[in-house]
Amino acid sequence: MKPENVVLSEDGKSVVIIDQTRLPLHTEYLALSQPEEFYDAIHELKVRGAPAIGICAGMGLYVAAEHFGEHNEEKFLSELHNVSAFLNSSRPTAVNLKHALDRVENAAHSMRGKGTDAMLGEMRRECIAVQEEDIAMCKAISEYGLTLVKNGYGILTHCNAGPLATSCYGTGLGTLLLGKERGYTFRAYVDETRPLLQGARLTAYELDKAGIDVTLICDNMASIVMKQGKVNACFVGCDRVAANGDTANKIGTSGVAVLAKHYGIPFYVFCPSTTIDFNCRTGEDIQIEERDPGEIKTKFFREPVAPENVKCFNPAFDVTDSSLITAIITEKGICTAPYTQSLRICMKE
Numbered sequence: 001m002k003p004e005n006v007v008l009s010e011d012g013k014s015v016v017i018i019d020q021t022r023l024p025l026h027t028e029y030l031a032l033s034q035p036e037e038f039y040d041a042i043h044e045l046k047v048r049g050a051p052a053i054g055i056c057a058g059m060g061l062y063v064a065a066e067h068f069g070e071h072n073e074e075k076f077l078s079e080l081h082n083v084s085a086f087l088n089s090s091r092p093t094a095v096n097l098k099h100a101l102d103r104v105e106n107a108a109h110s111m112r113g114k115g116t117d118a119m120l121g122e123m124r125r126e127c128i129a130v131q132e133e134d135i136a137m138c139k140a141i142s143e144y145g146l147t148l149v150k151n152g153y154g155i156l157t158h159c160n161a162g163p164l165a166t167s168c169y170g171t172g173l174g175t176l177l178l179g180k181e182r183g184y185t186f187r188a189y190v191d192e193t194r195p196l197l198q199g200a201r202l203t204a205y206e207l208d209k210a211g212i213d214v215t216l217i218c219d220n221m222a223s224i225v226m227k228q229g230k231v232n233a234c235f236v237g238c239d240r241v242a243a244n245g246d247t248a249n250k251i252g253t254s255g256v257a258v259l260a261k262h263y264g265i266p267f268y269v270f271c272p273s274t275t276i277d278f279n280c281r282t283g284e285d286i287q288i289e290e291r292d293p294g295e296i297k298t299k300f301f302r303e304p305v306a307p308e309n310v311k312c313f314n315p316a317f318d319v320t321d322s323s324l325i326t327a328i329i330t331e332k333g334i335c336t337a338p339y340t341q342s343l344r345i346c347m348k349e
C-alpha cells in the first residue's frame, strides 16, 4: 500500500500533497517546493495530523535543500538549519514535526566532509525512511488495536487519525480499517470535531470510503450515544504524549475521555512511539497551539455566527490526563498505567 497524501517527486524537487482543506468534496493536489509553501501547507492544515506533518516537513527540508544550489558544506548546513527552524515553527504541539526535521538535518550532518551531493542523497534516504517507518508503525499499531475489539463494536472517534493524517491505515482509525479488511463489522460514531471539522470532513470520508458503517455526530452528542450503550470503546490519535502518559490531542479529546470514564467505556490512545516525548514530564509541559478566532466565528458559515466584538478562545489541542486513559497503543505494544514505567519499558523493546 502506498501513501497518497504526501508524495515526494522522483526528481526531489517537490512534494505533492492532497489539500485536506478541500476534502471531502474536492480532491485537489498541491505541489510544494519552497519553504514558505511547506510552512503555509502545515500551518493552514492543508497537510495535517501529527505523523503526516512530520513526513511532509522532513521531505520539505530535503526539497528546499535541493533548491539551495549551494556547494559549500558549512553554508549548506547553516541554511539547512534556518529552514528547519522555520518549518518547525509552523505548528507547536505535535512532536513528530521536530522529530522528522531533526532526523533529516542530522542525515546531512552525517555526510560532513563528503560534499553537499552526498548530504542531499542521505537526506533523501532519511525522509523516505521516515515515511516508510510510519507505514510499518501504523500497521503494527492497528494489529495491536484489533486485540482490543470484538466484531460488531461501536467505536467513537474524535478528530482524524486515519491515512490522511499518517501514511497508510492511520493510528486511531487503523484498527477499523485493518479490521474491515479482515471481515470485522464496526459501527463508527464520528465526532464532527469543531471548529475545523476534521471528523466530519475527513474521518467520515475515510471510513465511509472503506465501507465502514459511519454515524456522524456533533461533539456535544458524545454523551448521549455513550449513555444509550452504542459505544464500546473510544479511539483517538495524539500529537504528543508526556512521560507520565498525559496526552495532547485535538481540542475536545479530554472531554470525550471524561465522558468515557463516567460511562465505564475504555478510552484508547493510538500513536507511533515517536509521539512520546520524554522531555515533557507531564502534560503541563506541552505547548498548546492557539488559532485564529475566525475559525470559530466565520469559517464554514455564510455569515458570522457571533457578534463581531465577542472574544474567542481557540486552543487547537487539549491534554487528556493519563488517569482517564485505559491504554496507549504504539507499534511496540499496549501500555497501561502506571505510564511512567510502561512507556519507558515499551520504548526499550
Ligand code: MRU
Binding pocket: 045, 048, 049, 050, 051, 094, 158, 159, 160, 161, 162, 165, 166, 170, 171, 172, 198, 236, 237, 238, 239, 249, 250, 251, 316
Ligand atoms: O489539527 P490537526 O488536524 O492536525 O489535529 C490532528 C489530531 O489531533 C490527530 O488526532 C493527531 O494528530 C493524530 S494523527 C494520527
